[in-house]
Amino acid sequence: QVQLQESGPGLVKPSGTLSLTCAVSGGSISSSDWWSWVRQPPGKGLEWIGEIYHGGSTNYNPSLKSRVTISVDKSKNQFSLKLRSVTAADTAVYYCARFSSGWPNAFDIWGQGTMVTVSS
Amino acid sequence: EIVLTQSPGTLSLSPGERAALSCRASQSVSSSYLAWYQQKPGQAPRLLIYGASSRATGIPDRFSGSGSGTDFTLTISRLEPEDFAVYYCQQYGSSPGYTFGQGTKLEIK
Numbered sequence: 280q281v282q283l284q285e286s287g288p289g290l291v292k293p294s295g296t297l298s299l300t301c302a303v304s305g306g307s308i309s310s311s312d313w314w315s316w317v318r319q320p321p322g323k324g325l326e327w328i329g330e331i332y333h334g335g336s337t338n339y340n341p342s343l344k345s346r347v348t349i350s351v352d353k354s355k356n357q358f359s360l361k362l363r364s365v366t367a368a369d370t371a372v373y374y375c376a377r378f379s380s381g382w383p384n385a386f387d388i389w390g391q392g393t394m395v396t397v398s399s
Numbered sequence: 400e401i402v403l404t405q406s407p408g409t410l411s412l413s414p415g416e417r418a419a420l421s422c423r424a425s426q427s428v429s430s431s432y433l434a435w436y437q438q439k440p441g442q443a444p445r446l447l448i449y450g451a452s453s454r455a456t457g458i459p460d461r462f463s464g465s466g467s468g469t470d471f472t473l474t475i476s477r478l479e480p481e482d483f484a485v486y487y488c489q490q491y492g493s494s495p496g497y498t499f500g501q502g503t504k505l506e507i508k
Contacts, residue, residue, distance in 0.1 A: 327499070338496050341400075383434075383449035385434035386444070387455065389444060390443065392443050
């Protein structure tokens with residue numbers, strides 16, 4: 280059974296870069312699925328950040344596109360998020376998730392989430 | 400950008416009652432790409448319904464989804480104590496790729 284685990288610093292300084300990694304276990308990142316990052320500010324709803332396919336193709340939320348890079352490391356079976364020029368508005372729980380294409384065409388696997396606070 | 404509006408924002412019901420949660424899209428959404436998630440405090444979202452009406456693996460049959468075009472509904476036939484949570488609808492199909500509704504909080508009356 281596929282599992283996802285986020286890791287990375289829990290505190291990032293304003294104007295810095297937020298960097299997170301999602302390790303995929305129990306399955307291959309080279310499957311026919313897309314791998315996403317989704318965030319949730321405290322007490323608020325879910326916001327999709329972007330996604331990557333194992334071949335390296337990416338799609339990003341236009342509202343974040345200028346600051347986001349998502350990459351994949353097939354040798355380590357993981358993918359990563361970099362968000363540049365962060366502000367307090369980027370404080371959130373960050374989830375990695377699998378969008379299972381074809382069936383069920385939804386985010387069927389989620390990591391437990393990791394809280395990232397932007398503060399000096 | 401397709402905006403998903405969920406209503407009501409908060410729904411107060413008692414165990415055993417029926418719940419109907421609405422998700423309205425600003426433009427037509429492909430039913431193939433409309434999903435519902437449940438989120439409990441401190442937990443990641445859990446997939447409940449995909450393709451607008453299909454239950455995900457392990458989801459009890461008291462959960463059902465319906466709708467098409469711009470109007471979708473998640474129904475919980477008889478509320479169990481563990482069903483009180485926040486529910487999100489989500490669509491995929493147009494820029495920015497995926498969008499979520501703002502959520503409906505289902506609370507115990």
